[in-house]
Amino acid sequence: MTTHEIHLELLLGKQVLDSTGKAIGRIEEICAEQQGEEWVIKEYLIGYAAILERLSAWNIGIGILNLLGAQKIYDGYTVPWDMLDLTDPQKPRLHCSLDELKSKNTNS
Secondary structure: OOOOOOOHHHOOOOEEEOOOOOEEEEEEEEEEEEEOOEEEEEEEEEOHHHHHHHOOOHHHHHHHHHHOOOOOOOOOEEEEHHHEEOOOOOOOEEOOOHHHHHHHHHHO
16 A cells, blocks of 8 residues: 655645535544554544534534524535545545535435
8 A cells, every 4th residue: 555645734724626626615624543653534524614623612613603693504524534535635636526425424
């Protein structure tokens, strides 16, 4: 298996496109877990809710949005590590369409 080193901090804020070229949001959080002496990426969080997650302010953020009368809260997307093409880290791209991703997020 070939491995490549990518500086994760440079991925934060990058716009992600789906396989059709549609923008789905920006990478706001990267979730990893330690396996032995290595850290392994599990998923990427994309969208507005991920910003609140990164700031550890999800509950507060939801409360404020509800107080302001938000009817629908955009919750963003969870992208498994293997569904994001980082061949060009400046232009991350999904291996699927946004509709396919939504379907996978709903079924999870």
